[in-house]
Amino acid sequence: MPGPLAGHRIIEIAGIGPGPFAAMLLADLGAEVIRVERAGAVRGPAPDQAHGDILLRGRRNVAIDLKHPDGVATLLDLVEHADALIEGFRPGVMERLGIGPDVCLERNPKLVFGRMTGWGQTGPYSQAAGHDINYISLAGALAHFGRRGEGPTPPLNMVGDFGGGGMFLALGVVAALLEASKSGEGQVVDTAMVDGSAVLMSMFWAFNSMGIFDENARGTNLLDTGAHFYDVYQCSDGEYISIGSIEPQFYAELLRLTGLSDDEQFAKQMDQGEWVELKERLTEIFATRTRDEWCEIMEHTDVCFAPVLTMSEAAAHPHNVERETFVEVAGVTQPAPAPRFSRTANEIASAPAWPGEHTREVLSDWGIAPDRVDALVESGAVRHAD
Incomplete structure (x- = not known):
């Protein structure tokens, strides 16, 4: 057809x-x-x-x-x-x-x-x-x-x-x-x-009108790499992974799989005053394993996780192969x-x-x-x- x-x-x-x-x-x-x-x-x-x-x-x-x-x-x-x-x-x-x-x-x-x-x-x-x-x-x-x-x-x-x-x-x-x-x-x-x-840019105009997006502070907002739970991190092999754990239940999964569930500082997810330091701590944690190792830990979970792939890598990934993307x-x-x-x-x-x-x-x-x-x-x- x-x-x-x-x-x-x-x-x-x-x-x-x-x-x-x-x-x-x-x-x-x-x-x-x-x-x-x-x-x-x-x-x-x-x-x-x-x-x-x-x-x-x-x-x-x-x-x-x-x-x-x-x-x-x-x-x-x-x-x-x-x-x-x-x-x-x-x-x-x-x-x-x-x-x-x-x-x-x-x-x-x-x-x-x-x-x-x-x-x-x-x-x-x-x-x-x-x-x-x-x-x-x-x-x-x-x-x-x-x-x-x-x-x-x-x-x-x-x-x-x-x-x-x-x-x-x-x-x-x-x-x-x-x-x-x-x-x-x-x-x-x-x-x-x-x-x-x-x-x-419509959503960001909406965020701006709602007071949850600072157009004069690039890189400090929820979706522009300001948040520690929405960014890319380098692994020990030089490759990268992406994290998008915005919702509380997904953030809780991120903390569980990184061994941070009982950390009081990480419990302050939406406290922007903590984001810089929390990102530094996550940077150190993700740098302890290779990208493949993090895939073994986080793929197919609700962390909101994916490896950062090149075009060639994306074409060979099992998910894309199965769907014939x-x-x-x-x-x-x-x-x-x-x-x-x-x-x-x-x-x-x-x-x-x-x-x-x-x-x-x-x-x-x-x-x-x-x-x-x-x-x-x-x-x-x-x-x-x-």
């Missing part, structure tokens, strides 16, 4: 980072997603091996010159057969190419037009360049990642690009597709990484699609494709006559990697 979005057709205008991630998620969910690459990206015949970029998995690739009049016309023909289009250019670029939302919606009034930017389609920053680190800074997120006495620590580019960006774009597109199925009308989805990153496609280990569905099981449709690898077959499958496809290739409006 195909994934829950089977039957939906989506056009992805090629970009980097959050756009391809959103397209990957939609393809993982069963949608037919075609990636429209720049014609200039085609360097010759597609290599025999799959492209190495996992974010490109699950979709075919067509190369179109969007600066060529016939290339624009071709894309608009595809739009007529699409349910959604996603793009990640700066505001105004799609309009200047002649394929902005007004033009596309005129050709297909039911189209969902998903837009992915860092700053959004409007606002003083909207035309400025930026990256994840900048978006999560302005969103009020980056300031709160880091330890006491240290500067902010960027959490890779997961919060802005992928959590606040690509994930929100995919959610927005799915929501708009659901609405369009009822109203018969499409719309524009303005996804900004700064907006999504701000939403991801990671799969191999074309010889490349990668995360499997998520979430999981009981009836419309999702799967990776194909390995990542090369630019222009499927130009001819995609155009034909989407209703363009073979003689016209030949003419488009001949004119340079589209390119096929052959």
